[in-house]
Amino acid sequence: MRNYSPRKRILVTGGAGFLGSHLIDRLLARGDEVVCADNLFTGAKRNIEHLHSHPRFEFIRHDVTFPLYIEVDQIYNLACPASPIHYQHDPVQTTKTSVHGAINLLGLAKRLKATIFQASTSEVYGDPAVHPQTEAYWGNVNPIGLRSCYDEGKRCAETLFFDYHRQHGLDIRVARIFNTYGPRMHPNDGRVVSNFIVQALKGDDITLYGDGQQTRSFCYVDDMIEGFLRFMDLPKGANGAPGFPGPINLGNPGEFTICQLAEKVIELTASKSKIVYHPLPTDDPMQRQPNIDLARKYLGGWEPEVQLVEGLLHTIKYFEKLFTRES
Ligand code: NAD
Ligand code: UDP
Ligand code: UDP
Numbered sequence: 001m002r003n004y005s006p007r008k009r010i011l012v013t014g015g016a017g018f019l020g021s022h023l024i025d026r027l028l029a030r031g032d033e034v035v036c037a038d039n040l041f042t043g044a045k046r047n048i049e050h051l052h053s054h055p056r057f058e059f060i061r062h063d064v065t066f067p068l069y070i071e072v073d074q075i076y077n078l079a080c081p082a083s084p085i086h087y088q089h090d091p092v093q094t095t096k097t098s099v100h101g102a103i104n105l106l107g108l109a110k111r112l113k114a115t116i117f118q119a120s121t122s123e124v125y126g127d128p129a130v131h132p133q134t135e136a137y138w139g140n141v142n143p144i145g146l147r148s149c150y151d152e153g154k155r156c157a158e159t160l161f162f163d164y165h166r167q168h169g170l171d172i173r174v175a176r177i178f179n180t181y182g183p184r185m186h187p188n189d190g191r192v193v194s195n196f197i198v199q200a201l202k203g204d205d206i207t208l209y210g211d212g213q214q215t216r217s218f219c220y221v222d223d224m225i226e227g228f229l230r231f232m233d234l235p236k237g238a239n240g241a242p243g244f245p246g247p248i249n250l251g252n253p254g255e256f257t258i259c260q261l262a263e264k265v266i267e268l269t270a271s272k273s274k275i276v277y278h279p280l281p282t283d284d285p286m287q288r289q290p291n292i293d294l295a296r297k298y299l300g301g302w303e304p305e306v307q308l309v310e311g312l313l314h315t316i317k318y319f320e321k322l323f324t325r326e327s
Pocket of ligand 2: 066067068069070103104105106107108109110111
């Protein structure tokens with residue numbers, strides 16, 4: 001049965017993960033009902049434990065590669081391991097999660113005539129030959145490399161979203177997310193911000209891959225979630241026609257070398273850790289920076305507000321608390 005109360009019932013797949021759990025907090029805070037579907041592969045119960053007895057929150061342990069029959073008004077599809085270590089752990093399952101997961105959730109959205117959001121990624125641009133990346137760029141992706149299970153899985157998911165949109169008139173929102181960081185990142189997921197902070201707090205060596213001159217643009221989680229909500233809630237077109245489908249880049253255009261990030265984390269944690277150099281992983285993109293003109297235009301002047309130092313300080317505080325709790 002659909003929801004007859006004025007509030008929306010919203011499905012968040014991957015809701016026990018880093019981004020998903022922050023999204024759920026925002027949805028509950030504004031009064032929605034939330035169903036979180038997650039197989040807890042990289043997510044953690046601790047990310048949603050504060051919601052355990054929340055009257056408008058429900059958790060179901062579910063793998064999105066299997067069909068899901070429930071009744072909701074909107075769907076956010078975030079289920080997919082996001083860090084290279086995790087998505088390369090079982091690459092076949094990663095592609096299945098992106099592709100079979102997209103088919104099942106698009107099938108669900110089609111039956112329910114629900115708007116559906118896809119957490120796509122800057123990885124669709126691969127190691128980009130165009131800089132900064134605009135949505136018009138088709139990308140430079142190795143189809144058979146170690147990162148392909150993720151990159152090509154997400155590219156195929158985008159294809160499916162746009163084919164359901166064209167073929168079935170489905171109302172879709174495809175966001176290409178650039179590197180995002182903040183509290184609730186998995187301490188062992190190997191992503192650069194969490195790795196450096198954990199290493200710095202423990203006094204371990206800071207592992208810099210390559211010469212550290214590759215760049216990334218880091219967006220704080222709160223800014224990212226604000227972008228998700230504004231995009232999803234864009235009004236439909238005339239006579240209920242689908243609204244703006246994207247794809248749209250979401251990220252913070254501030255660009256830093258990985259070396260600069262390492263130095264900043266050491267400074268902010270007052271750590272005695274030393275930087276050590278390791279080989280650059282294969283197909284590691286040399287540069288990445290979003291062009292966010294489209295997001296600024298469509299999302300009511302949306303703009304990342306949290307600067308890197310402020311965001312790092314929030315994240316450092318989170319990991320300090322986590323380690324105190326675990327010790
Ligand atoms: P995360 O690993 O913390 O969260 C992913 C969640 O999906 C986890 O809770 C995991 O258990 C769940 N999951 C994985 N496979 C599943 C399956 N088969 N069925 C059900 N649940 C499954 O990662 P995140 O950083 O929160 O990323 C969320 C989404 O955003 C992902 O789709 C990711 O590709 C995308 N994204 C994230 C970033 C980033 O910088 N954080 C950048 C680009 C795209
Ligand atoms: N599906 C689902 N929940 C639903 C409706 C569909 O999980 O409420 C899945 C189902 O497994 C199906 C897939 O979504 O295979 C695609 O559905 P669609 O209707 O597009 O295609 P079809 O059922 O014709 O294969
Ligand atoms: N990186 C690093 N040391 C680490 C983890 C990552 O130098 O301990 C580098 C990695 O090689 C890449 C960048 O930091 O160039 C961002 O890596 P991450 O895995 O966070 O994200 P992605 O490569 O998917 O953007």
